[in-house]
Amino acid sequence: MKLSRLESIDKCGLPVNPYFIVAGPCSAESREQILAIAKTLASEKISCFRAGAWKPRTSPGSFEGFGEKALDWLVEARDLYKIDVCTEVALPQHVEACLERNIRVAWIGARTTSSPFAVQELANAMKGTDMCVLVKNPICPEVKLWIGAIERIYNSGITKIVAVHRGFSMPAKSNYRYPPLWNLVDEFRKYLPAIPLICDPSHICGNTAFIKNIIQKTLKFRYDGYMIEVHNFPALAMTDRAQQLSLTGFHNILGELREFNEIITKYTQSL
Ligand code: PEP
Ligand code: MN
Numbered sequence: 116m117k118l119s120r121l122e123s124i125d126k127c128g129l130p131v132n133p134y135f136i137v138a139g140p141c142s143a144e145s146r147e148q149i150l151a152i153a154k155t156l157a158s159e160k161i162s163c164f165r166a167g168a169w170k171p172r173t174s175p176g177s178f179e180g181f182g183e184k185a186l187d188w189l190v191e192a193r194d195l196y197k198i199d200v201c202t203e204v205a206l207p208q209h210v211e212a213c214l215e216r217n218i219r220v221a222w223i224g225a226r227t228t229s230s231p232f233a234v235q236e237l238a239n240a241m242k243g244t245d246m247c248v249l250v251k252n253p254i255c256p257e258v259k260l261w262i263g264a265i266e267r268i269y270n271s272g273i274t275k276i277v278a279v280h281r282g283f284s285m286p287a288k289s290n291y292r293y294p295p296l297w298n299l300v301d302e303f304r305k306y307l308p309a310i311p312l313i314c315d316p317s318h319i320c321g322n323t324a325f326i327k328n329i330i331q332k333t334l335k336f337r338y339d340g341y342m343i344e345v346h347n348f349p350a351l352a353m354t355d356r357a358q359q360l361s362l363t364g365f366h367n368i369l370g371e372l373r374e375f376n377e378i379i380t381k382y383t384q385s386l
Contacts, residue, residue: 124311124339127247127275129162129199129220133376135277135313135340137201137222137249138365139165140347141355142178143185151347153192153200155362159369163199163220164192165342170354171205171226178353183212190216201249205233207240214244222249222342223264225281225293225318229253234264238271247275249342251315254293256283258302265310277311278303279342282319292321292358295329300336317344317358326360330368334375343368 124135138156143149143166153164168185170178181188189200201220204210205227213221227233228251241248248268253260265276280300282293295314304312314336316329330341346352346359360368 120309120311120339123275123309124277127220127277127311129247130160131162131340132160133380134162134338134372135311136161136369136372137163137165137313137340137342138345140167140352141317141344141359142167142170142180142353143188143202144181144353146188146191148347149185149188149192150195152345152362153196153198155347156345156365157196157198159366161198161369162340163201164189165201165222165344167354168202169205169209170203171224172354186212186216186218189218193218201247204237207236210237210240210246214246219245220247220249222279223251223268225251225254228264229255229257229260231260231263231267234267238267238273241268241273242271244273245275246273247277248273249277249279249313251279251281252283252299252303254284256285256296256299258299258306261303262306265307277313277339278307279313279315280319280338281315281342290325291319291329293319295319295332297336311339313340313342314338315342317342317355317360320358321355322357323349323360323364326358326364327368327371330372341372 138161170180193200203224204221314333344359345365349359
């Protein structure tokens with residue numbers, strides 16, 4: 116992979132202002148919910164709106180998403196508010212359903228990244244397309260699985276790839292839902308320095324109470340952006356209820372990120 120990180124992120128063709136920001140609810144729950152959140156987030160000038168149409172759940176019988184119906188809500192939001200949209204793909208038919216609707220950004224979830232055959236099936240389904248693919252780290256602390264998944268996608272001809280650090284499942288008790296393990300992120304960067312890397316503080320924290328604090332911790336690692344879960348009524352969310360920011364909470368976090376970036380830019384220019 117010969118591109119620089121900045122070139123790679125530019126190639127995705129999504130606005131970066133100044134960070135690459137993917138935001139939206141954990142799950143697409145209704146047409147009204149998608150349109151309401153997308154309208155506000157479009158006005159925040161994020162890079163891409165997210166919402167899960169298919170939710171891989173730990174236990175059977177839990178809400179697993181509205182599937183293709185949810186994709187149609189995303190398409191409506193995209194066309195109405197002129198914002199790129201993305202969703203999680205875990206099976207080749209998910210990729211096909213996205214492509215049929217010209218949804219060209221998708222993410223591979225932590226559970227899927229952990230499974231090489233599943234990633235290969237997705238890579239095959241993406242072959243020959245110009246999709247932008249966000250690859251979350253695997254749920255277990257195994258960096259090589261993350262790198263292997265990215266290589267499989269890259270080898271199928273996809274060059275618009277962004278890695279997402281969403282923390283790792285650990286046996287020890289922690290304040291975090293999925294502790295970040297920064298040393299593994301360093302290891303990842305050593306192997307794939309040209310791949311843009313964004314952080315998902317929502318899944319790392321599992322609770323909005325820690326999000327501001329974890330974002331502050333991430334600043335020194337100079338991430339290219341963030342994936343953040345945002346809901347118009349977080350207390351009523353059907354999945355990941357405790358970790359979704361309100362629209363105002365998200366607005367404030369975005370303001371702080373932009374302020375930080377201004378300070379850093381001024382500082383670097385003064386050197
Ligand atoms: C999500 O982004 O809602 C999600 C299920 O993420 P992860 O794969 O990181 O658990
Ligand atoms: Mn989620």
